[in-house]
Amino acid sequence: MKLLFHSDGVAGYVPAGFQFPMLIDSRGFSVVAVNLYILRQLATNAWSSEASARTNAQRFLDIFAYFEDNNISFGEVRVANLTEYRDFKLKHGIDGKPCAQATVNTAVMLFKKYWAWALGEGLIVESAPVSITEYNIRTRGLPAFADLWLPTAEEIKLFLSQMRGPEERIATGLTFCAGLRRAEVTSLPADILLSIDQMDRRRGAIRLELDGYHAPTKGNRRRIVEIPVRLYGDMINYKMSDRRANRIERSTQACTTLLVTKYGRPCNPDWLNDVFSHASALCGLAIHPHLLRHWYATRFLEYETPERFNGSETAAVEALQRLLGHADIKTTLGYVHLAMLEGSEKVRALTNYQRTLDRLLQE
CATH class of the missing domain: 1.10.150.130 (Tyrosine recombinase, N-terminal domain)
Structure with a gap:
């Protein structure tokens, strides 16, 4: 040809x-x-x-x-x-x-x-x-956990300072504050966001249900995600803003997603990749959306295990599995192992659990 x-x-x-x-x-x-x-x-x-x-x-x-x-x-x-x-x-x-x-x-x-x-x-x-x-494409898979670098809180703050609008800030916040995947962030429908007093609020977070269909998830699995109240307030304000309304008016197609482009169309996962690439280039940090999903898992185990689950590692990991939407606990264990290797003082104290995870991962 x-x-x-x-x-x-x-x-x-x-x-x-x-x-x-x-x-x-x-x-x-x-x-x-x-x-x-x-x-x-x-x-x-x-x-x-x-x-x-x-x-x-x-x-x-x-x-x-x-x-x-x-x-x-x-x-x-x-x-x-x-x-x-x-x-x-x-x-x-x-x-x-x-x-x-x-x-x-x-x-x-x-x-x-x-x-x-x-x-x-x-x-x-x-x-x-x-x-x-x-035909299944070959992917690189997750990086080796021992070699995976996680940004510090200060580096994430620097990274967020490079965002160019509420759409980018909200999308980035949903990755490291709620552990959402790229496609889940960009396809999040606006109509599931109700006023804060109508939502289930626990421990300073809004519990938002993703049904897997109207609010798509990987494998169409229904799950609950926890969004910090401040981030959820930003999402509500953006939903009701003139900025979003004016963007939607520019398009001849109906748009139901929360995040929209300047042409009034739904954002796509590639858009989020571009956002992260631009911000990474400006601040000199190599950060991509899935890396911040790892960061979310690490933070959850570090702070929630001793306080929310009274030190019960099993309960913390099971809760994390539900929040991340993993079908297999082994996938979640990979994130847990990553948290251990990061050497957090609070996480390092869980020595018995770390040995158990090492044995499970080896098997």
């Missing part, structure tokens, strides 16, 4: 002023399914902004460029080809510079979504023994 684009026709490159990218095969015929999908993503604003659409289209079509270079026709694409593409990009990348894991994963996920859509529309027929939609 050959890749041509609507503007300059340069293979493998999406110019800044493109209208939409086109893919044609070696006979000069348009690969209709691919082009329809890209047009659909642009028309429905599924790729958020023009910059995001340009980046996603380039990563999406980069896979097709790889197929072309390796003489793999579109009808012969198999799961093994995606694995080969992934390994090649991680090792050789572009012009000999290896691609980041997240970049490769994004490209593969875009291709998987396209493939699922094309199958559903009847535009392609899949005959491979293993469906491409079942």
Whole structure:
């Protein structure tokens, strides 16, 4: 196949002023399914902004460029080809510079979504023994707990000082004050936020229910999260603010999420990544959203175990599992082990529990 684009026709490159990218095969015929999908993503604003659409289209079509270079026709694409593409990009990348894991994963996920859509529309027929939609991308996983650096309270304060508006401050607060995941932060619906006197308030925190559907969670598991009263007050004020109302008025689409972009659309997890990258660059700290989820788990065990659970480590870990939304206690134990390695005076005192965790992790 050959890749041509609507503007300059340069293979493998999406110019800044493109209208939409086109893919044609070696006979000069348009690969209709691919082009329809890209047009659909642009028309429905599924790729958020023009910059995001340009980046996603380039990563999406980069896979097709790889197929072309390796003489793999579109009808012969198999799961093994995606694995080969992934390994090649991680090792050789572009012009000999290896691609980041997240970049490769994004490209593969875009291709998987396209493939699922094309199958559903009847535009392609899949005959491979293993469906491409079942292909699992490889992730880096969590960093080794012994090597994971956690910011101090002063460093988090410095990090927060780089935020550029209430949306960014609230989103960041929900990661390290309530332990929410990126997608849970950006998809949090506004209508579940009621006045403080109508909410369940315990120990200086508001207990907010995420049902897994209207308020999405990982695995659609219902759970309760605890949000500090001050942060919850900021969320209520933002919900009722003219700033949010004016943003929503700019969009022709209904927006139900609490956090919205300046164009009145729902924020997405990539937006939160950009927020953290910008703030990290300004303050010189390498902080990402999931790192602050670890920070939340560490803080919870440090302060809540002796005071809230009367020193009962088992009760503290079980409560933390529910708050973090982990299906398996072993996942939570990883966060606990991290807390032990951080060497907090209060946590280090739990020596018996630390030995138990070490044995469980080893098993």
